[in-house]
Amino acid sequence: MRILFLGDVVGKAGRLAVKQFLPKLKEDLRLDAVLANGENIAGGIGMTCETLDELFAAGVDFVTSGNHVWRHKEIFSRLEKDRRIIRPANYPEGAPGRGHAVLTLKDGRRLAVLNMLGTTYMEPLPCPFRTALDWAELPELADVPVRIVDFHAEATSEKKTMGYALDGKVSAVLGTHTHVQTADAQILPHGTAYLTDLGMCGVEQSSLGMDFEIVLNRFLTKLPAAFKPAKGDISLNGAYMDINESTGQAREIRIIREHCPEWKLERKAEQGG
Numbered sequence: 001m002r003i004l005f006l007g008d009v010v011g012k013a014g015r016l017a018v019k020q021f022l023p024k025l026k027e028d029l030r031l032d033a034v035l036a037n038g039e040n041i042a043g044g045i046g047m048t049c050e051t052l053d054e055l056f057a058a059g060v061d062f063v064t065s066g067n068h069v070w071r072h073k074e075i076f077s078r079l080e081k082d083r084r085i086i087r088p089a090n091y092p093e094g095a096p097g098r099g100h101a102v103l104t105l106k107d108g109r110r111l112a113v114l115n116m117l118g119t120t121y122m123e124p125l126p127c128p129f130r131t132a133l134d135w136a137e138l139p140e141l142a143d144v145p146v147r148i149v150d151f152h153a154e155a156t157s158e159k160k161t162m163g164y165a166l167d168g169k170v171s172a173v174l175g176t177h178t179h180v181q182t183a184d185a186q187i188l189p190h191g192t193a194y195l196t197d198l199g200m201c202g203v204e205q206s207s208l209g210m211d212f213e214i215v216l217n218r219f220l221t222k223l224p225a226a227f228k229p230a231k232g233d234i235s236l237n238g239a240y241m242d243i244n245e246s247t248g249q250a251r252e253i254r255i256i257r258e259h260c261p262e263w264k265l266e267r268k269a270e271q272g273g
Contacts, residue, residue, distance in 0.1 A: 001032045001109065001111065001242070001243045001245050002029055002030055002031050002032045002033075002240070002241070002242055002243075003031070003032065003033050003034075003035065003111070003146075003148065003172075003240070003241045003242075003243060004025060004026075004029060004031050004033075004034045004035070004101050004188075004239070004240050004241075004256065005034075005035045005036070005148065005150070005172075005174050005238050005239050005241070006018065006034070006035070006036035006037070006060070006198065006201055006236065006238035007036075007037060007119060007176055007181065007197065007198030007199040007200050007201060007202075007237045007238050008037045008039065008040050008066075008176055008177065008179050008198075008199075008200050008201070008202075009036055009037065009038055009040065009041050009055065009201040009202065009267045010028065010040045010041075010044050010179070010200055010201065010202030010203075010208075010209030010229065010263070011040065011041070011042075011043055011044040011202060011229035012043075012210060012229065013201075013202045013209070013229060013230070013231070013232075013234050014040070014041065014200070014201040014202035014234075015041060015051065015054055015055060015058065015201075016060045016234055017201040017202060017234040017235060017236040017258070017260075018059070018060065018201055018236065018253075019058045019194065020038070020234065020236070020258075020260055020262070021236045021258040022034065022058055022059045022060070022236075023059065025128050025256065025258075026047060026059060027061055027172050029240055030164050032109070033061050033062070033103065033105060033111060033184070034059055034060050034061050035060070035061065035062045035063070035064065035113065035148065035150075036060045036062075036063055036064070036201070036238075037063070037064045037066065037150060037152070037176040037198070038051075038052060038055055038060075038063040038064070038085070039064075039065040039066040039067070039068045039069050039152070040068060040202075040209065041054075041055060042071070042072060042074060042168070043066050043229060044202075044209055044210060044227060044228070044229040045071050045074045045227070046068050046069065046070070046071025046075070047063075047069065047071075047072065047075050047076055048066065048072050048074060048075065048227060049075065049078055050104070051095045052075070052078065052082075052085065054272050059087060061084065061103065061105075062084050062085070062101075062113060063084060063085045063086075064085075064086055064113065064115040064150040064152070065086065065087050065088070065115060065152070066115075066117060066152035066176060066177055067088070067117055067123060067152065067177075069087045069088075069124060076096040076097075076113060077096070079096045079097025079098075079170040080096055080097055081167060082099055083103075084101075084103070085097070085100055086098055086100060086113065086114075086115045087099060088115050088116055088117035088125070088128075088152060088174050088269070089115055089116055089131050089132075089135065090117055090125045090126045090127070090128045090131040091117070091125060092125070092126065092254055098129075098185065099114065099116070100112065100113060100114040100115065100135055101113055101154065102140075102141075102144055108162060108221065109146075109245065110146070111144065111146040111148060111171075111243075112144045112146065112147045113147075113148050113149075113150070114132060114135050114143050114147070114148070114149045114150070114170075115149075115150045115152065116128040116131065116132055116150070116151045116152065116153075116157060116162070116255075117152050117153065118151065118152065118153020118154055118158045118159070118177070119153075119158075120153065120154055120155035120157070120158045121154040121155060121173055122153065122154050127249065128151070128153075128162065128179065128231075129165055131160075131164065132151075132162065132166060133166070133169075134166065135154055136166060136169040136170060137148070137207065137273075138212050144169050144245075145171070145245065145246065145247060145248030146243050146245055147169075147170040147171050147172075147248060148170070148171055148172045148174070149162070149166060149172065149173045149174065150174055150176055151169050151173055151174070151175050151176070152175075152176045152177045153175060153177055154177060154178065156175075156196050156197075159173075159175040159197070160194075160196060163188060163192065163194040166192060167188040167190040167191070167192040167194075168188075168190030168191055168192060169192070170174070170191075170192055170248070171191075171192065171193060171241070171248045171249065171250055172192060172193035172194070172241055172243070172250060172253065173192060173193075174193075174194075174195050174198055174239060175197040175198065176197065176198055177197070178197045178208075178210075179197070179199065179200035179208040179209060180197060180199060180200070181197060181199025181237045181255060181257065182195060182196040182197045182199075183255075184196050185239060185253045185254055186253070187250050187252075187253060187257050190249075191247070191248075191249030191250055192249075192250060193239075193241050193243075193250035193252075193253035193263070194253070195253065195255070196240050198237060198238050198239055199237025199238065199255075199257070200235070200237055201234075201235070201236045201237060201238070202230070202234065202235070203229070203230040203231065203232040203233065203234060203235070204232075204233070204234075204237075204259075205215045205230070205232045205233065206230030206232065207230070209229060209230060210227040210228065210229060210230055211227070211228045211230045211231075212230065212231070214226075214227055214228055215227065217249045225237065229249040233259060233260065233261045234259070234260055234261075235257065235258065235260075236256070236257070237255070237256065237257055237258075238255075239253055239254065239255055239256060240252075240253070240254050240255045240256050241253045247259060
């Protein structure tokens with residue numbers, strides 16, 4: 001099974017990057033499924049129903065999220081009823097939606113997806129390791145060998161440890177949240193594809209997709225300030241994987257990086273220049 005997983009899609013620029021690059025990637029890579037982390041698709045933080053629909057219309061099949069998923073309350077009911085979107089599984093009972101799901105492709109094949117939130121330098125949620133290990137042993141997944149984990153976490157050590165904890169139990173452990181694509185795409189000893197961070201879809205020459213001048217001023221003054229999505233050349237980052245559908249083991253993982261100045265040109269047009 002050929003799967004593309006896109007890193008955090010940030011704001012309008014990120015959605016534009018997906019629209020720009022995904023059609024050709026689907027054709028060139030002969031993709032069976034496209035997944036993306038969408039927790040920042042609406043103005044750079046959170047998601048709305050409109051921006052979520054835009055991502056699906058662009059060709060994304062399934063959306064994971066993270067700690068910013070709760071930003072816009074309108075998404076709460078969508079999390080409950082739409083099987084194509086999940087939130088981190090280690091939020092306590094009572095949180096809207098679900099933390100894992102099984103995606104059925106058009107040809108009937110299935111893959112399982114789990115979303116987890118790290119706890120190092122982040123919210124003190126229940127242990128993601130115990131939650132992930134329990135999920136991998138669920139009886140209903142016995143006949144679904146292709147299993148993908150989005151670990152939305154801050155610390156590289158926590159992400160790497162999760163990769164080894166699930167090695168041989170899942171097909172891939174892919175990190176999100178830090179928005180910077182790492183150079184450690186690999187297949188672990190027992191067949192699990194691993195990447196510490198998928199990177200970001202959006203304006204790469206920025207502070208994680210946000211206007212760097214506002215972020216810099218916040219660092220300098222320590223005063224709160226509302227972030228704004230950056231303007232500039234757009235990029236798409238993610239990872240391509242080829243998974244053995246019988247065993248669930250990864251045959252290949254490689255990073256995907258695409259770049260285009262279209263967003264920058266659009267900005268000039270808006271300014272009349």
